[in-house]
Amino acid sequence: MSQQIQQREGYSQLAVDLLAKAKLSGATEADIIIADGETFSVQVRLGAVDRLTKAREKHLGLRVFVGKRSASTSTSDFSADSLNQLVAETCILAKAVVEDPVSGLPAVDQMAGERPDLDLYDSTRLNTEQQIELAKRAEAAAMSSDERVTNSEGGDFDSSSGRVVLGNSHGFLGEYQSSSFSISVSPVATDPESGAMQRDSWYAVQRKFAKLDSPEAVGLEAARRTVRKLGARKVSTQRVPVVFDSEAAGSLMGNLCSAVSGYSLYKGASFLAGLLDKPLAPEFVTIYDDGRMVGGLGSRPFDGEGLPTRRTTVVERGVLKSYLLDTYSGRKLGFASTGNASRGVGENPSVGPTNFYLAPGSKTAQDMIKTVKQGLYVTDLIGFGINMVTGDYSRGAAGFWIEGGELAYPVEEITIAGNLKDMFAGIEMIGSDLVFRGRIASPTVKLGEMMVAGN
Numbered sequence: 001m002s003q004q005i006q007q008r009e010g011y012s013q014l015a016v017d018l019l020a021k022a023k024l025s026g027a028t029e030a031d032i033i034i035a036d037g038e039t040f041s042v043q044v045r046l047g048a049v050d051r052l053t054k055a056r057e058k059h060l061g062l063r064v065f066v067g068k069r070s071a072s073t074s075t076s077d078f079s080a081d082s083l084n085q086l087v088a089e090t091c092i093l094a095k096a097v098v099e100d101p102v103s104g105l106p107a108v109d110q111m112a113g114e115r116p117d118l119d120l121y122d123s124t125r126l127n128t129e130q131q132i133e134l135a136k137r138a139e140a141a142a143m144s145s146d147e148r149v150t151n152s153e154g155g156d157f158d159s160s161s162g163r164v165v166l167g168n169s170h171g172f173l174g175e176y177q178s179s180s181f182s183i184s185v186s187p188v189a190t191d192p193e194s195g196a197m198q199r200d201s202w203y204a205v206q207r208k209f210a211k212l213d214s215p216e217a218v219g220l221e222a223a224r225r226t227v228r229k230l231g232a233r234k235v236s237t238q239r240v241p242v243v244f245d246s247e248a249a250g251s252l253m254g255n256l257c258s259a260v261s262g263y264s265l266y267k268g269a270s271f272l273a274g275l276l277d278k279p280l281a282p283e284f285v286t287i288y289d290d291g292r293m294v295g296g297l298g299s300r301p302f303d304g305e306g307l308p309t310r311r312t313t314v315v316e317r318g319v320l321k322s323y324l325l326d327t328y329s330g331r332k333l334g335f336a337s338t339g340n341a342s343r344g345v346g347e348n349p350s351v352g353p354t355n356f357y358l359a360p361g362s363k364t365a366q367d368m369i370k371t372v373k374q375g376l377y378v379t380d381l382i383g384f385g386i387n388m389v390t391g392d393y394s395r396g397a398a399g400f401w402i403e404g405g406e407l408a409y410p411v412e413e414i415t416i417a418g419n420l421k422d423m424f425a426g427i428e429m430i431g432s433d434l435v436f437r438g439r440i441a442s443p444t445v446k447l448g449e450m451m452v453a454g455n
Contacts, residue, residue, distance in 0.1 A: 011036075012175065014078075015167035018062065018087055023169060025091040027064040029105045030169045031305070034060045035345050037162020040128070043154045044135045046143075050154060054128070061346035064090045068099040074346020102331040105305070110337070111172040112302035112309075119295045121161065121177040124209040131157045134183060134215050141219025142187040146227050153186035153199060155219070159209075164300075172306040180297070181209045185222040191230045198229035200380075205437055207295050225379070228400075232410035235401055235454040241375035242416060242450045243368055243402070246433050248378045249442035253358055255420060256287065257440055258388060260314055260322075261351040262329025271391035271420060272320060280320045281424040284361065287315040289324060291339060291354030298354040298439035304343035309354055312338045324351050358442040361430030365444040368429045370405040376452050377402055378416065391420035397452075415453040423447055 015032045022030040036058035043051040060083070061074040071093035075086050126134075139155030161179040166172070184203035190196070202222035204213035244252060264270040272280075291309025293299050303309055305327055312322050325333070326341035326349045342352025369377060382396030398412040418426075431444030 011163075011165045012167070012173055014060075014083075015165055015173060018083060019167060019169050021084065021087045022062065022064050022091060025087055026066055026095065027091055027169070028067055029065040031063050031105060032060065032167050033304070033343065033345055034058070034165040035162060037160060039158070039160040040131055041156070041158045042128075042132050042135050043156045044132065044139055045154045046152055047136060047140065049132060052128075052132075059345040060086075061344075062086060062090050063348065064094045065104055066091065066094045068101055068103050069094050069097045070100070070103050070348075071097055072346055072348055102328060104327075105168055105170060106307055106327045106337060108170045111168075111170060111306050112174060114308070115174060115176070115301045116292065118176075118292065118299045118301060120179070120207055120299060122179045122181075122208045122210075124179075126159060126209070131159065138183050138185045138215035138219040138222075141216040142185045142223040142226075143219075145220050145223040146189070148189045148192065148227050148230065149187045149223050150190040150197075151188035153188060153201075155185045155215075156183065158182045166302065166304070166306055168306055170306075174302050174306060176301050178300070179207055181206055181212050183212065183215055183218045185219050187223050187226045189223075189226045189230055194231075196230070198226055198232070200226040200229060203437065205297065207297065211295075229398070229410050229412070232398065232412040233401075234413050235376075235411050235452065237451070237453045237455065239449050239451050241372045241428070241446065241448060242452070243365070243372065243375065243377045243444065243446045245365065245377065245379050245399070246431065246435065246442055246444050248381050248399075249358070249445040250438070250440055251381050252423070252445065253287070253356060253442045254440050255386060255388075255393075256314075256424070257324070257353050257356050259391075259420070260320075260324050262323055262325040262333055262335075263351055264388060265323055266329055266332040269389055271389060272323075275320050276323070278320055279318050279425075280315055280421075281318045281427050283318045284430065285315055285318050285424070285427055286313065286359040287357065288312065288359065289314055289338075289340065289353055289356045293355045296355040297436055298356070300354070303337075303339045304341035304349045305337070307337055307339045307341065309339045312340075314356070324353065326351050353439050355436065356440045357434060357436070358430065358445070360432050360434040360443045363429050363431055365431050365433060368431060368444060368446045369402055369407065371429070371446070372402045372405060374404075375402045376400075376411070376414075376416070376450075377407060386420070393418050393420050393423065411454075413454070417451040417453060423450070
């Protein structure tokens with residue numbers, strides 16, 4: 001039997017043993033999470049290695065309930081004495097905590113049964129030199145693509161792989177492996193006439209190394225995005241249509257994701273409180289959170305409480321149909337969990353997205369720009385001027401001014417303002433360019449009108 005298989009089976013047995021010890025120490029319920037993995041990260045700058053980190057880590061987190069009281073602890077010391085002490089201390093802590101009437105594990109019958117293979121793990125192992133070379137190639141492609149690219153804030157390559165084992169006193173025991181690989185580059189360009197400088201970046205991330213964009217493709221796109229910002233101007237304050245590129249539109253989806261989180265809702269910190277089954281956007285807008293997407297960056301067979309993940313329709317044909325919930329926030333709001341419990345080792349579960357996205361439309365970004373006589377194409381958002389209670393939205397932005405359906409010139413030092421309710425209601429077009437570079441994604445989106453504040 002290989003050492004890896006022995007260790008994996010050892011973790012499963014360790015979880016079972018510690019849960020039994022927690023019961024003997026007075027716990028009425030308990031769950032345990034064990035995570036181990038390795039990470040590698042390298043940054044090169046102007047062809048030389050600037051930073052390199054490599055780590056192999058393992059952590060164990062224990063949560064115990066004594067009636068309606070609970071406590072969570074964690075350790076990276078897997079010695080028998082340390083773990084016995086952890087169990088005893090966690091039970092003592094739980095008994096000292098105030099009762100919470102909605103605390104406790106999910107019901108036994110809600111636990112994940114089937115464990116689908118979601119293709120989350122790649123066994124590819126790159127050595128240190130290979131990973132440094134990938135970062136160098138990405139940066140070199142950006143630096144050599146245009147003479148106006150004069151400097152670099154670095155080219156990065158990161159890889160990680162790991163395993164999660166989750167067990168609880170209901171008899172649930174599950175595990176899965178996952179991996180990720182990413183490349184990014186941040187070039188700096190200089191305007192040869194004015195000497196003004198601009199920076200931008202681009203990146204690619206995948207579960208499987210073979211699916212990752214080439215370093216050259218990432219570097220060329222980073223350079224293109226940087227150089228096109230040169231000569232940026234301000235514009236006068238006015239109300240105009242605004243087109244958010246896919247990255248900026250992904251930020252809007254992130255705002256929506258925060259607003260549909262059960263924790264925001266029961267704390268009264270969401271502008272979507274009380275709006276379930278009410279219209280939020282036009283009929284052609286549908287938004288999903290899909291934890292079962294094969295190869296998805298947020299996919300997993302079960303959530304942080306052992307419940308099955310699923311595809312949740314958050315917005316269906318413009319109507320808000322579901323919040324994102326774990327067991328605790330669901331009980332607070334009177335709903336069942338949506339399988340969105342997310343947790344770090346040693347932390348209580350909270351709500352997190354799996355693969356949260358706006359379903360794509362049929363228009364290209366170019367098609368959408370062509371419909372705008374005068375307006376703004378947003379590529380960058382700056383700052384955090386969002387009130388999640390009211391939905392009021394005000395953020396610094398940069399991008400391109402649209403004249404007669406064409407990108408006319410780059411713009412910067414502007415602010416876009418509105419209210420998120422009005423912004424979602426005001427969506428006029430959705431692009432076809434949906435690409436996942438994280439757990440939250442969106443195609444290009446056109447809004448009918450926003451306030452653009454400049455000169």
